[in-house]
Every structure is written in structure tokens, then in C-alpha cells.
Amino acid sequence: MAKKWVYLFEEVAEAEKYAGSWEGVRGLLGGKGSGLADMTRAAVPVPPGFTVTTEACNEFRKAGKFPEGQWDQQLDAMKVVEKQTSKKFGDPKNPLLVSCRSGAKFSMPGMMNTILNIGLNDVVVEGLSRLTGNPRFAWDSYRRLVEMFGTTVFNLDDEVFEHPMAEYKAKKGYKLDTEMTAEDWKVLVGAFKEVYKKHIGSDFPQDVYKQLELATKAVFESWMGKKAIDYRKATNISDDLGTAVNIVTMVFGNMGDDSGTGVAFTRNPSTGEKKMMGEYLLNAQGEDVVAGIRNADPIEHLGTRMPEAYRQFMDITAKLEKHYKDMQDVEFTIERWPRA
Numbered sequence: 001m002a003k004k005w006v007y008l009f010e011e012v013a014e015a016e017k018y019a020g021s022w023e024g025v026r027g028l029l030g031g032k033g034s035g036l037a038d039m040t041r042a043a044v045p046v047p048p049g050f051t052v053t054t055e056a057c058n059e060f061r062k063a064g065k066f067p068e069g070q071w072d073q074q075l076d077a078m079k080v081v082e083k084q085t086s087k088k089f090g091d092p093k094n095p096l097l098v099s100c101r102s103g104a105k106f107s108m109p110g111m112m113n114t115i116l117n118i119g120l121n122d123v124v125v126e127g128l129s130r131l132t133g134n135p136r137f138a139w140d141s142y143r144r145l146v147e148m149f150g151t152t153v154f155n156l157d158d159e160v161f162e163h164p165m166a167e168y169k170a171k172k173g174y175k176l177d178t179e180m181t182a183e184d185w186k187v188l189v190g191a192f193k194e195v196y197k198k199h200i201g202s203d204f205p206q207d208v209y210k211q212l213e214l215a216t217k218a219v220f221e222s223w224m225g226k227k228a229i230d231y232r233k234a235t236n237i238s239d240d241l242g243t244a245v246n247i248v249t250m251v252f253g254n255m256g257d258d259s260g261t262g263v264a265f266t267r268n269p270s271t272g273e274k275k276m277m278g279e280y281l282l283n284a285q286g287e288d289v290v291a292g293i294r295n296a297d298p299i300e301h302l303g304t305r306m307p308e309a310y311r312q313f314m315d316i317t318a319k320l321e322k323h324y325k326d327m328q329d330v331e332f333t334i335e336r337w338p339r340a
Contacts, residue, residue, distance in 0.1 A: 090209070092126060
């Protein structure tokens with residue numbers, strides 16, 4: 001029987017059987033992958049996806065290429081996710097977009113790579129504009145992909161993208177990213193693709209499966225990046241563990257003022273008082289909150305702005321606390337609330 005390198009989130013029982021214990025599952029699927037699988041089992045709303053194992057990462061490190069069968073298993077898993085979401089990867093009529101995230105057994109915040117919005121290209125972005133009726137969202141998402149691809153897959157300096165964006169905003173007299181229109185983001189995508197080609201020597205990949213392949217490799221390679229090695233040395237984490245790769249269906253907080261994203265603690269982390277603490281942004285993606293690009297609002301204001309979404313958020317976090325029997329540190333995204 002062929003070696004299993006890829007586990008869908010709902011295949012957690014199979015992973016547990018193979019690994020022999022929950023500690024083994026954390027080693028096999030990483031902290032993030034095992035958490036997503038466990039929350040799927042607990043019936044918490046997790047976007048469909050799958051995890052490429054830490055074993056695959058370690059084989060990749062030895063051979064410099066994916067182990068035999070891994071890529072075929074990823075392609076098969078993508079077909080399952082397409083069925084679960086009723087969307088199709090690379091299809092402009094109803095596109096599936098995914099994120100590619102690292103996830104080692106032990107948390108290494110900010111040390112390894114994440115790429116969002118994989119599956120966008122020059123054709124899909126037009127289809128997504130039509131499908132959502134929100135071209136601003138589509139082009140904003142595309143520019144984020146080109147930028148993340150350059151900085152994470154090819155280690156370009158953030159500044160090569162930040163400079164043309166700052167210059168463009170200054171020329172237009174914009175202070176905030178939220179002032180950018182669909183046409184502005186479209187122009188910026190063109191500028192970012194030129195920056196990409198200038199520094200990489202090739203065009204931004206239009207083949208969505210090539211995007212997925214390069215992103216997976218980039219996460220594997222980030223395990224042995226200098227930042228990650230230095231962090232492990234300082235925290236006594238073994239270099240032999242490897243990182244898993246999590247491919248997760250995108251949920252969008254930047255589709256307009258009926259969408260948003262945030263971070264929160266389910267209790268006061270200093271005193272343990274049972275009070276939700278955190279902040280959120282409307283019309284934003286996750287990194288906007290943590291990067292401090294915009295001033296976020298206190299989480300309790302969400303209860304006034306989107307009462308039903310906030311109620312569901314409180315229900316889910318209560319379920320998580322009960323399941324894990326501990327205070328929870330959560331990141332969340334709201335896409336188009338209320339649902340059409």
C-alpha cells in the first residue's frame with residue numbers, strides 16, 4: 001500500500017490510528033493541522049482542506065523533491081475539496097481559492113511561510129469580479145497573492161512591493177488602503193507583476209497548480225530558513241521534526257463592509273475573567289489586523305455592528321472552550337454576513 005502523505009481534515013481518525021496517539025498526530029500533522037482536524041471532528045465550522053505531513057517535509061529535505069505519491073495525493077485531495085465547496089480550482093466561473101500555511105508540532109509564530117489567495121490569475125480574477133459583483137475585492141486579493149508569492153516563495157524584500165504602492169497612493173492622495181478603488185488595485189496588480197518579473201526573471205505563474213506546487217515547496221523550505229533555525233535553537237525545538245503544510249479553503253474578510261476579520265481571547269489572559277477580549281476590522285484580511293496597517297475596533301463593537309454574526313462567534317468560542325477545557329486564543333473571519 002502506498003505511503004500516505006496527505007490527510008483531509010476529516011481523516012483525523014485515520015491519522016490517529018497511524019500515529020498511535022494524539023501526541024503522534026501533532027507530530028504528523030503539526031499543531032495547526034491537528035487542530036483543524038480536531039475542530040472538524042468537534043463539528044466546529046472549519047473551511048474544507050487537507051494537511052501534507054511533516055514526514056513528507058523531511059523526505060523533501062533529504063531528496064530535494066516531493067516524495068513519490070505526494071503530489072498525486074494533493075491533487076486527489078483538491079478534488080475532494082472542490083466537491084465539498086462546490087467550487088473548482090482555476091475555474092473563472094466558480095473559482096476555489098486556497099491558502100497554504102505552515103504548521104509544525106510546536107508553535108513557531110512568524111517564523112515560516114503563509115500564502116493566501118492561491119488560485120487567482122488574470123482570467124480567474126475577472127471571473128471572481130463578475131461572480132461576486134465586487135471587482136475591488138477580486139483585484140485586492142490578486143495583488144496580495146502576487147506580493148505574498150514574491151516575498152515568501154522567492155524571498156523578495158517587502159519593500160520592492162511597498163515602494164510602488166506608497167508612490168501610487170501618494171500620487172492619488174490616498175492615506176488608507178480602503179480608499180483604493182477596483183481600478184486602483186488593477187493598476188497595482190500590473191505594477192506588482194512587473195516588479196515580480198524584474199526580480200524573479202519570469203512572469204507570475206498563471207497555472208494555478210504551479211502556484212500550489214511552488215507554495216507547498218516554499219513552506220517545506222521555510223523550515224530550514226535562518227529565522228526558523230535560530231528560533232528553534234533559542235527554544236530547544238529539534239530540527240528533525242519538519243513542518244506540515246495546510247491547504248485550506250479561503251474565507252474572505254475583505255469582500256466589503258459585510259465582511260471582516262479579527263483576533264480574540266475568550267477570557268482575560270491576565271486575570272482569567274470570563275470576558276471576550278480582542279479586536280476586529282471590517283473589509284480586511286487577517287494580516288491587516290496583526291500588521292497594524294489600520295486601527296482595529298474592540299471586539300465588543302462587533303456585537304452592535306453584526307449582532308447575529310457576533311452571537312454565532314460567541315457560540316463557537318464557547319464550544320471550543322468546552323472542547324479544549326481551556327481559554328482560547330482565536331482568529332476568525334466573517335464572509336458576507338448575513339448570507340445571501
